[in-house]
Amino acid sequence: MIYLRLAWEFVQIGLFAVGGGMATLPFLQRLGERTGWFDQQLITDMIAISESTPGPIGINMATFVGYNTAGVLGGIVATLAEILPSIIILVLVSKSLARFSSSRYVAYAFYGLRPAVTGLIAAAVVSVFRTAVLNIGLYQQTGLLPDLISLKYLLFFTIMLVSIRKYKKSPVLYIAIAAVAGIVLKF
Amino acid sequence: MAKELLGMYLLFFKMGMVTFGGGYAMLPILRREIVEKRAWLTDEQVIDFFAVSQTLPGIIASNVSVFIGYQRRKTPGAIAAALGVVTPSVIIITLIAALMQDFQYHPMVRHAFKAIAICVCALILSAVISMWKRGVKDWAGVVIAVAVFALAVFTQVSPVWLVLASAFAGVAMKRAGKGKA
Structure with a gap:
């Protein structure tokens, strides 16, 4: 029963992804590798669409993956399953919110969690980089190392990164620029 | 109601x-x-x-x-x-x-999404840089971030364990630090 498995996987993601939408990315990548439901290409499409459409990015990613795994109902199941654990936890915490947020142990746990989530998302960048910037397809055909690195892609990546850091505009703007550049320059 | x-x-x-x-x-x-x-x-x-x-x-x-x-x-x-x-x-x-x-197989869509994927990669890397600046404050943080990064890239270990282990590590290190001081 695909819907039950999907629900179970997304309940786990909702329970263990701490720190917001982007923190679910490493879990989604591992889910694809483990189950074969979707590949790395779909993951990069997923991030692109989730960043550039209305709605919180974490919710958008859950719906996108769920839809591509099991259709319309799959998207609904994945999304609801992902928010279910936090609804339960938050309702429980709400009653003693002040005590929770001033707890020493919560602060201690986050002393370890913040760097860990940074490391996890950095690892996700590596696998996105492999499919997005490196020319894996051509390299696999020819086996030649120079074919792996595309100067055009690498240059575009650098320009994007520098302008994102420098101008700090909305991601939607950068994605729109990239879409136009991709069509005009035939990426 | x-x-x-x-x-x-x-x-x-x-x-x-x-x-x-x-x-x-x-x-x-x-x-x-x-x-x-x-x-x-x-x-x-x-x-x-x-x-x-x-x-x-x-x-x-x-x-x-x-x-x-x-x-x-x-x-x-x-x-x-x-x-x-x-x-x-x-x-x-x-x-x-x-x-x-x-x-998705239309050439124009593929060209656009190829470039968007590169842009997205830069966006996430930028987010990681900001998170690093905010959340990694000392050597212990650097060690945890690098260890989790390496385990996630080179092994198949589930992010669930990495999240749990680092939360416990945070508590253990802070408590040990307090004991000494």
């Missing part, structure tokens, strides 16, 4: 609809609707909800919605708010994903 819950659902539907991106992207619209228009909460309370939401599992936008819904109408309010904030995503993403399946 039912009418109020429907109102709650529609309010969060509207806010989900105009939020782009993640985390604090929802803050401006939330302030306008909840603090300025309705005076349900103060500015400080909204900021507190965001701060606590980051320290809990789940998507920040839905976490904040649950807190506000609960504050107003207990558990039914929390559920109405959470469902409201995710509904626009479900509708819009389902439509786009369905369209994508028809057009």
